[in-house]
Amino acid sequence: QVQLVESGGGLVQPGGSLRLSCVASGNIFRIYDMGWYRQAPGNQRELVALITSNGNTNYADSLKGRFTISRDNAKTTVYLQMNSLKPEDTAVYYCNVRTNWGNKWGQGTQVTVSS
Numbered sequence: 001q002v003q004l005v006e007s008g009g010g011l012v013q014p015g016g017s018l019r020l021s022c023v024a025s026g027n028i029f030r031i032y033d034m035g036w037y038r039q040a041p042g043n044q045r046e047l048v049a050l051i052t053s054n055g056n057t058n059y060a061d062s063l064k065g066r067f068t069i070s071r072d073n074a075k076t077t078v079y080l081q082m083n084s085l086k087p088e089d090t091a092v093y094y095c096n097v098r099t100n101w102g103n104k105w106g107q108g109t110q111v112t113v114s115s
Helices: none
Strands: 001-007 009-013 018-026 031-039 046-051 057-059 067-072 079-083 091-099 102-105 110-112
Touching: 001 091, 001 102, 018 031, 018 091, 018 110, 031 067, 031 079, 046 067, 046 079, 057 067, 079 091
Parallel strands: 009 110
Antiparallel strands: 001 018, 018 079, 031 046, 031 091, 046 057, 067 079, 091 102, 091 110
16 A cells, blocks of 8 residues: 655745645555646646656656756655746646556645736
């Protein structure tokens, strides 16, 4: 069993920043990829950023330069630093972790960018 707990979402003004965190716990032998996805109302869930166990990263093209993904393997935590936020970044952000047990999704955290 793997549990994911996300935090850090909220309401922020355009141009502001937020940092999301996702902590994985449970009987985990190995964590492979960790990533963030988002889903806005009426849209499909889309990849925001992914980080491998080796630290290689992959970003949605439209988000490069504004968002940064990182991980702390000792804390089994993945972070998403979001800067220069825009109203179109408003969405529910989901953590996804691939472990020896397979893929696991977090419950989602709401990010709202509005003045």
